[in-house]
Amino acid sequence: MKRSKLWILMLVPTFALVFFVNLYPLVRGGVISFQRLTVFNLNNPRFIGWNNYRTILSDPAFPRLLWNTFVWIACSVTFQFLFGLILALLLAKPFFGRGLYMGLVFYPWALSGFAIGLLWSWLLNGQFGIVNDVLIRLGLLRTPIGFLSDERFAMFSVILVNVWYGIPFFAIMLLAAIQSIPNELYEAAQIDGAGFFRKLFSVTLPYIRPTIYSTVLLRIIWVMNFPDIIYGMTRGGPAGATNILSVQMINIVYYRNNFGLASALGMIITAILTIFAVIYLALLERGEFEL
Amino acid sequence: MKKKKVVGILRAIGLGIFLVVALFPLIWIFLTSIKPATEVYTFPVRYLPSRATFEAYRYLFSFARFNVYFKNSFVVATVSAGFSTFFSLMAGYVLTRERFRFRTFLILVLFFVQMLPTYLIMIPQFTMFSRLKLTNTLTSVIIIYTGFGSAFGTVMARAFLKNLPRTIEEAALIDGCNRLQVLFKVVIPLLLPGVGSIFSFCFVNSWNEVFTAVLFLHTDSKMTVPVALYSFVSKAGIQWNVMAAGIVVALLPTIVVFSLAQKYIVEGLTQGAIKA
Numbered sequence: 001m002k003r004s005k006l007w008i009l010m011l012v013p014t015f016a017l018v019f020f021v022n023l024y025p026l027v028r029g030g031v032i033s034f035q036r037l038t039v040f041n042l043n044n045p046r047f048i049g050w051n052n053y054r055t056i057l058s059d060p061a062f063p064r065l066l067w068n069t070f071v072w073i074a075c076s077v078t079f080q081f082l083f084g085l086i087l088a089l090l091l092a093k094p095f096f097g098r099g100l101y102m103g104l105v106f107y108p109w110a111l112s113g114f115a116i117g118l119l120w121s122w123l124l125n126g127q128f129g130i131v132n133d134v135l136i137r138l139g140l141l142r143t144p145i146g147f148l149s150d151e152r153f154a155m156f157s158v159i160l161v162n163v164w165y166g167i168p169f170f171a172i173m174l175l176a177a178i179q180s181i182p183n184e185l186y187e188a189a190q191i192d193g194a195g196f197f198r199k200l201f202s203v204t205l206p207y208i209r210p211t212i213y214s215t216v217l218l219r220i221i222w223v224m225n226f227p228d229i230i231y232g233m234t235r236g237g238p239a240g241a242t243n244i245l246s247v248q249m250i251n252i253v254y255y256r257n258n259f260g261l262a263s264a265l266g267m268i269i270t271a272i273l274t275i276f277a278v279i280y281l282a283l284l285e286r287g288e289f290e291l
Numbered sequence: 292m293k294k295k296k297v298v299g300i301l302r303a304i305g306l307g308i309f310l311v312v313a314l315f316p317l318i319w320i321f322l323t324s325i326k327p328a329t330e331v332y333t334f335p336v337r338y339l340p341s342r343a344t345f346e347a348y349r350y351l352f353s354f355a356r357f358n359v360y361f362k363n364s365f366v367v368a369t370v371s372a373g374f375s376t377f378f379s380l381m382a383g384y385v386l387t388r389e390r391f392r393f394r395t396f397l398i399l400v401l402f403f404v405q406m407l408p409t410y411l412i413m414i415p416q417f418t419m420f421s422r423l424k425l426t427n428t429l430t431s432v433i434i435i436y437t438g439f440g441s442a443f444g445t446v447m448a449r450a451f452l453k454n455l456p457r458t459i460e461e462a463a464l465i466d467g468c469n470r471l472q473v474l475f476k477v478v479i480p481l482l483l484p485g486v487g488s489i490f491s492f493c494f495v496n497s498w499n500e501v502f503t504a505v506l507f508l509h510t511d512s513k514m515t516v517p518v519a520l521y522s523f524v525s526k527a528g529i530q531w532n533v534m535a536a537g538i539v540v541a542l543l544p545t546i547v548v549f550s551l552a553q554k555y556i557v558e559g560l561t562q563g564a565i566k567a
Binding site: 006007010011013015018020021022023024028029032037042086087090091099101102104105107108109110111112113114115118122123128129130132136137144164167168172176196221222226227231246249250253254262263266269270273277281 | 320407471505506538
């Protein structure tokens with residue numbers, strides 16, 4: 001009897017915190033999204049029905065916001081996956097110093113996305129940036145490009161940095177999956193005379209398919225909610241060229257101090273997030289990959 | 292045989308490219324941070340400084356009070372990671388060993404919370420903490436980071452605990468130890484790498500968090516390093532060598548933690564913890 005009470009107590013700190021710090025605020029955010037609430041009337045909010053949602057959805061810039069978010073997710077995840085897979089394949093066979101090499105190549109994963117955004121905004125600086133300098137020296141450019149100030153290049157630039165940042169995560173996950181492939185499968189393929197690409201498409205990729213599904217899905221959710229790099233580089237600019245849903249929400253909080261409006265956008269983001277989360281959890285249930 | 296050699300060379304080139312691409316940005320920001328102010332803004336770019344100087348770092352830690360911000364960040368990250376590790380080991384242990392009715396539901400809740408980004412719920416958190424008169428305190432962000440940390444810490448703890456054979460614990464349970472004693476006397480000593488990786492994971496996440504911190508912490512004495520960097524951007528007249536030094540200071544602790552715990556973090560990541 002005593003024992004059964006104790007294990008319940010052991011769950012309390014985590015779940016009490018998760019409830020008060022994460023779940024309750026999520027519900028509260030739903031309430032705030034129907035209020036007129038700014039920094040200046042924190043203590044007497046006023047209910048205004050669907051007004052905040054109307055403002056968000058009727059904003060002429062909203063379709064572009066959705067499109068930018070889609071481009072940001074699709075391009076980032078695709079190239080993170082491709083380069084991550086290439087790196088994982090290069091690392092699949094042991095070589096001298098592999099442990100050290102992995103430490104050196106994987107480190108961006110632990111870094112602050114915001115600081116990485118700031119860092120790259122210096123490398124891509126339109127006047128004094130090393131990237132422009134190298135491209136000019138190589139004869140690929142005549143005059144420096146405003147990677148972050150030119151609307152045509154800004155989205156490309158932030159995605160480039162996000163790809164750089166995301167390669168390690170994919171490489172780590174895919175490498176672990178590749179290393180769990182039984183060697184006999186490759187030996188059998190070898191006997192059948194399969195070349196590199198044949199082995200890749202007939203053995204490696206089918207075998208690690210569950211990992212690919214779960215990693216890509218998680219990454220989609222995560223990249224959608226990853227305003228850090230963009231915030232370090234452009235804060236959504238120039239002229240909204242890199243503005244995505246999450247960045248816009250933060251801009252509404254920081255610059256317009258309009259908590260109600262930001263919460264309405266937050267609820268829209270939460271709805272999209274929940275759809276992906278349900279897909280993920282449903283796949284888990286079906287045993288497509290393991291919990 | 293010849294083909295094998297070609298493949299080997301191609302592989303080495305590929306690995307070399309990835310290494311340079313991964314390391315160059317960090318090296319470059321460090322080089323910028325030790326340049327004299329006059330050599331930062333040149334085009335064509337001057338690659339190596341004529342002399343290495345730490346004036347940017349000196350400026351940071353004296354005029355820009357980075358000593359305070361660094362200390363704040365360190366306190367916030369260490370305390371929240373400590374509590375998160377402690378809480379999540381207990382919860383993770385119970386969730387792997389006890390069978391009860393709402394177990395799956397609780398695990399699903401944790402998975403969902405793990406997917407919630409910090410910025411998404413910072414407004415209601417802000418109104419809640421302002422009612423408690425706790426905004427602009429380190430306590431507030433510590434509590435918030437501990438909430439997030441406990442959620443994904445528990446998921447990580449479960450991943451490690453699932454692989455631990457139960458026979459040893461069962462002996463201790465029969466000897467009359469309760470669950471808590473078994474956890475601390477038997478399980479945790481066997482699980483030190485796992486404990487270390489949960490702690491480092493939470494530390495890194497708290498150290499890096501910027502959006503909640505910017506909203507909550509606005510007086511100079513309460514700012515963390517990311518908040519200070521954020522305020523740099525909007526401040527006119529910040530030199531890029533100083534900015535670069537600030538970035539290096541922001542990145543360094545997580546690089547140290549990563550290099551110490553890399554092996555275990557990678558293990559925890561691939562065994563089912565999902566923060567990407």
